[in-house]
Amino acid sequence: MKPVVIQDMTIRFGGTTVLNDVSLSVASGECFGLVGESGSGKSTILRCASMLYKGWTGDVLIGGQSVRSMDPMERCRVLQMVFQDPYGSLHPRHSVRTVLAEPLRIHGIGEQEARMRQALIDVGLPVEFLDRYPHQLSGGQRQRVAIARALILEPDVLFLDEPTSALDVSVQAEILNLLQRLRDEKGFTYLMVSHDLAVIDHMCDRFAVMKTGDIVEVLPRDAILDGTAKAPYAQELIGASLTYEQAAM
Numbered sequence: 001m002k003p004v005v006i007q008d009m010t011i012r013f014g015g016t017t018v019l020n021d022v023s024l025s026v027a028s029g030e031c032f033g034l035v036g037e038s039g040s041g042k043s044t045i046l047r048c049a050s051m052l053y054k055g056w057t058g059d060v061l062i063g064g065q066s067v068r069s070m071d072p073m074e075r076c077r078v079l080q081m082v083f084q085d086p087y088g089s090l091h092p093r094h095s096v097r098t099v100l101a102e103p104l105r106i107h108g109i110g111e112q113e114a115r116m117r118q119a120l121i122d123v124g125l126p127v128e129f130l131d132r133y134p135h136q137l138s139g140g141q142r143q144r145v146a147i148a149r150a151l152i153l154e155p156d157v158l159f160l161d162e163p164t165s166a167l168d169v170s171v172q173a174e175i176l177n178l179l180q181r182l183r184d185e186k187g188f189t190y191l192m193v194s195h196d197l198a199v200i201d202h203m204c205d206r207f208a209v210m211k212t213g214d215i216v217e218v219l220p221r222d223a224i225l226d227g228t229a230k231a232p233y234a235q236e237l238i239g240a241s242l243t244y245e246q247a248a249m
């Protein structure tokens with residue numbers, strides 16, 4: 001369990017400021033959400049914090065250590081990312097065994113077979129799935145494999161970028177419940193992007209509302225229903241989401 005502190009994160013692409021001095025703190029074992037309109041910079045925060053993007057200023061501390069001071073191997077042991085699209089994130093010609101064995105091999109970790117089996121059990125898949133290929137799996141099963149891959153190095157922090165939005169509604173709840181169970185069991189700290197306030201309500205302790213590269217307000221989960229948001233944009237976003245949900249019911 002490690003806290004995550006983002007300090008003054010700023011990035012520009014081609015003269016446009018996409019993140020503007022973003023700072024936030026996520027406590028050990030907390031699930032913290034990032035919401036906001038499309039293009040507000042939510043995914044960019046995760047990409048910078050995991051050093052997928054390099055040209056940013058500011059810092060990210062995980063358990064007090066800067067991600068900039070970690071070598072890539074060390075960073076993989078501390079933090080892992082789960083992406084939105086389980087179809088794109090698994091190589092079509094790599095079996096589940098290959099997907100799960102690779103990080104273990106790179107990091108020189110032994111007892112591979114036992115660890116791979118345990119990772120599948122942890123995400124609720126039969127161990128026989130080690131010999132399947134992505135096209136032999138459903139979308140939800142693929143996302144479970146992507147989560148198993150993220151877990152296998154036993155990281156402290158998971159960055160979740162819309163982990164269920166590419167999935168069928170019925171499967172979304174299964175994956176969210178899985179992520180919640182794993183957090184309870186393993187004490188992960190989650191930083192999670194979602195455009196869906198119902199998902200934030202289900203998963204997160206607190207969330208930040210973002211607009212054009214700035215954090216407008218940080219709120220507890222309860223603010224989704226109790227109307228305590230102060231910033232007009234946060235009120236507007238929450239109001240629009242509730243109206244949409246009522247209309248959809």
Ligand SMILES: Nc1ncnc2c1ncn2[C@@H]1O[C@H](COP(=O)(O)OP(=O)(O)OP(=O)(O)O)[C@@H](O)[C@H]1O
Binds near residue numbers: 013036042045193195
């Ligand atoms: N590598 C890049 N090069 C140029 N512009 C980029 C790059 N990555 C992100 N951007 C721009 O930064 C802005 C923020 O993108 P980001 O993906 O973080 O938004 P988001 O809030 O996650 O949106 P969405 O909810 O649609 O996924 C967008 O305008 C995007 O076009």
